Amino acid sequence: MGAPIDGSAGVRGHRHLDEALLDDVAALASNDPGGMMRATAGAGAQVREATALTAEVNLSQLADEGRPRAIVIAGAGTAARSGDVLATVAGPRCPVPVLAHRSSGVPGWVGAADVVIAVSASGRSPEALAAAEAATRRGARLVAIGAPDSPLQSVAERGRSPFVPVPRRAPARASLWALTVPVLLAARALGLVKVTEADLAETASRLDADADRCRPTAESFVNPAKTMALSLAGSVPVVWGSSPLATMAARRFGDTLSANARYPVVTGELGEAGRGRVGLLDGYFGALAESQRDIFADPDEEEEASSRLSVTLLQDGGLADDEISAPAGVEERRIEAVQEICERRGIRWTLLTAEGGSVLERFASLVAVPDFASIYLSLAHGLDPMAVPAVTELKEKLRG
Structure with missing residues (x-):
């Protein structure tokens, strides 16, 4: 370019x-x-690492219950941006609504028919934690993405939900790709986006x-x-x-x-x-x-x-x-x-x-x-x- x-x-x-x-x-x-500067220069490496880490997580259980009614990406700051990216990549032809949710908890209509993806670089953001807990209580399918050995991982494990461990190597704003790739791959497991391995590599x-x-x-x-x-x-x-x-x-x-x-x-x-x-x-x-x-x-x-x-x-x-x-x-x-x-x-x-x-x-x-x-x-x-x-x-x- x-x-x-x-x-x-x-x-x-x-x-x-x-x-x-x-x-x-x-x-x-x-x-x-x-x-x-060094953290930002590692964006390509973030894509590769996040792809590999997500591949190690069993996301097939997400699709077992079929297409969700809606998908909610919950978090704040860059974590929420990952939801905006998913909504944009999915585009207007996406068969279900995709919502980036920046407040604590989840929208009142979220229930067992929906999927919630809770995202936090630190694994400690109140917005992501509250969303993960609310999703579990309401019976929604949950995927959590964040730092390993964090409170967010604990919430996911208690709910027997997939957790993608993303090592925190930089502030969240320098970790856009580390957080976004697992979100995209979770949506791909649900059949909502077409993101190929070649797309990720390129x-x-x-x-x-x-x-x-x-x-x-x-x-x-x-x-x-x-x-x-x-x-x-x-x-x-x-x-x-x-x-x-x-x-x-x-x-x-x-x-x-x-x-x-x-x-x-x-x-x-x-x-x-x-x-x-x-x-x-x-x-x-x-x-x-x-x-x-x-x-x-x-x-x-x-x-x-x-x-x-x-x-x-x-x-x-x-x-x-x-x-x-x-x-x-x-x-x-x-x-x-x-x-x-x-x-x-x-x-x-x-x-x-x-x-x-x-x-x-x-x-x-x-x-x-x-x-x-x-x-x-x-x-x-x-x-x-x-x-x-x-x-x-x-x-x-x-x-x-």
Whole structure:
């Protein structure tokens, strides 16, 4: 896959971002003591390990009772994203509803006819534990996915339900693939998705290749993640996906930009944005900010006075007859229209187009580069992407 395509209109300074640091391998490593870059580079290995671990678990009992009425993926944060990925990969032709449930417990209608997949990287999240316990009480089929020797494993074992042990090697947000692959394979055991071994192998290879292109030793002018980080620096990012698959990748990018780089971000589906959110481009952080600039002002002071939007467009690029792709030509027309609107308003835009044969590989191609971009953006601002003090503080206060 080629590098992201940039529209350079309206580019200004990078606002306290150390651009030179992006090509200083030693400095990057120093700013990343927790190893978030290394954890993210292991995404392909996560796919392979999770595939192997899931194969060791007997999921055939899930299908013994036939097709479920609905499937609920319960968890919080990245664990819940795994449910969103399943819903997107299953697509609108899925014969049963697929719901990502982020609250404690399970929906009131869940019963013996349904399947609940409880997911938690730590195996300790209240949402996943409460969902697993509720599913067992109600007689629903349960699959649990999380850290071995955790409370979640204990709940699954008490209910004689399958448990997929996923070693916790990194924070949940860097473990998307470790959590998602078992969810997909559980759904495959139920006959709800078509994910082949070849799909998984090609997805892992895609993630490996993108990790190599985005490695710290690759300089900015050939590193698509560093290029993307520079295009976002000092801006308020707006990330829009052109299809359900691309929108899922856009939301994932929003997660990593917020957690890794501490950037506020707007995400959504491009078609829906056209009904309202595209108006952001004319607002205080968009064209209005440009029109109010004092041409005689000091550029540095002017840059401090007003943030600018940057628009990142994620395009699926799937086959026209794919059930989760937009109708032929619609994606391209929407993308081109937004690019032209950005150009006229002096707003920088970046386009990343998916590649790959399967739905899963295309999704991987839209996730990998942005994952690394969020880390480079964090490191160039002097932030440790692994440590998020506000999140830790919030958890401590809630436990207290």
